[in-house]
Amino acid sequence: MKTYKLPKDKFPNFINFLSNKGNLYGPVKQKDQHSFEQVNEYSEMDFNYQRTILGIKKFLTPPRYITQKFDSESVEDIFPQSETNIVLGIHPCDIHAVKILDKLFLDNIKDPYYESRRNNLILVGHSCLPDKNCICQSTGTDIVEDGFDLFLTELENHYLVWVGSSKGLYLIASAENLFSEDITKEDIAEYIRWQKSRSEMFETSIPFKYMPDIIHLNYDSDVWDEFGDKCLSCGVCSLVCPTCNCFNVEDKIVMSADKGVRERMLDSCTLPGYSLVAGGHDFRPNRTQRIKLYYTHKLKEYIGKWGQPACVGCGRCVSYCPVDINVVTISQALFSDVYEEMVCDNNE
Ligand code: SF4
Ligand code: SF4
DSSP states (O other), X not given: OOEEEXXXXXXXXXXXXXXXXXXXXXXXXXTTEEEEEEOSSGGGOOOOOSOBSSOTHHHHSOSEEEEEEEEXXXXXXXXXXXXXXXXXXXXXXXXXXXXXXXXXXXXXXXXXXXXXXXXXXXXXXXXXXXXXXXXXXXXXXXXXXXXXSEEEEEOSSEEEEEEOSHHHHHHHHHTTTTOBOOOOHHHHHHHHHHHHHHHTTOOOOOOGGGHHHHHHHTTTOTHHHHHHHHOOOOOHHHHHOTTOOOEEEEXXXXXXXXXXXXXXXXXXXXXXXXXXXXXXXXXXXXXXXXXHHHHHIIIXXXXXXXXXXXXXXXXXXXXXXXXXXXXXXXXXXXXXXXXXXXXXXXXX
C-alpha cells in the first residue's frame, strides 16, 4: 500500500479536484445530526462528526428502488445510471461495513444491482475519534487496512493518505501537485502517538470473542423476554445498522395496462410479518423471537460462518433505539453479573 502526505491547507483544493471527478458526497451537519449529502466544496462539510444517521449502505442498497420493469411480452432489468459517486469522510467502521456487504452481495452469487452501484462508488475514508457509544475497538474495526480507495488520517498539520486501490492511485496521480511522498521519521512518530492516544479514548469494551458461546448458553434465558417486552418493533435498529441488508421484493402491477415494476425495499427482522410465509404461518410472531434473531444472527451465527461479528461497532443502535436495546445493553444482560469482570479482563 502506498502512502502520501497532503498538507492541510491543500485539503479544500483536493475537494475541488474530487468534485470534478464525479458526484461528491460528504458529512453534512443538519441540526444536531450528520448525514452524507451531495456537496461541492469544503465549507459545506463537517469532518468533526461521530456518526451519520445512515452509513454507506444507502448508496449500495437504497431503502427502495425498482429492479425490473415488465409487461406481458418482456422483462427489463433497471440498473442505476453509471455515474461515479465519490463519498468522502467515511470512518473505519463504515468501511468495514461495506466489506461485509461486499462479502454478502459479491462473493459466490453476485447481486447485479449491488455490483453496478459498487463499481461506480469511490470511497475516501477519514480518521475519527471515538465517543462513549463507539465499540469498534471491541469488534476489531477501529482500524482499516483495505476496502477503501483512499483513506486520510488527520494529523496536526497534514493528512497521511493511504492508497487502497488503483482508482485511488489514479486520483493521487491526477492531482500530483497536491501530494508528496516525503514522509519523515517525525511524521511516523506523530502517527504512532496519534494512534496510541486514540486507542486510549475508547470508553466501552465488549468481549465479543465469548459471544457465540454466551448466546448459545442463554438461548432460552428470560433476558430475551425482557428486551422483547420493551421493543417497539419500529425497525430503526435495522435501518441505521450499516450491516443490516435484508430486503423484501414487491411487484406493482397496473392491471389495465398489463405491465408493472418490481421493487426492492429494505426489510427488518424486528418487524412483524418478517417471518410470515405462504400459507399464513409466521415463524416469529412475537417481539422476543425477533430480537433474539437479530442479535443471534449478528453476534453468534455470523461469527461462526465468517469469523467476525456482523457488527462493526458504529454505535448507531446505541444512539438511535428509542428504548435502549442495543449491542451494549444486550451484551451486559447476557454476561450478567460477570460483565464488568469480563470488560476489565479485556482491557488488561
Ligand atoms: S430494538 Fe429498538 S430500534 Fe429495534 S425495533 Fe426494537 S425498539 Fe425499534
Ligand atoms: S449492531 Fe449497532 S453498533 Fe453494531 S454495526 Fe449495527 S448499529 Fe452499529
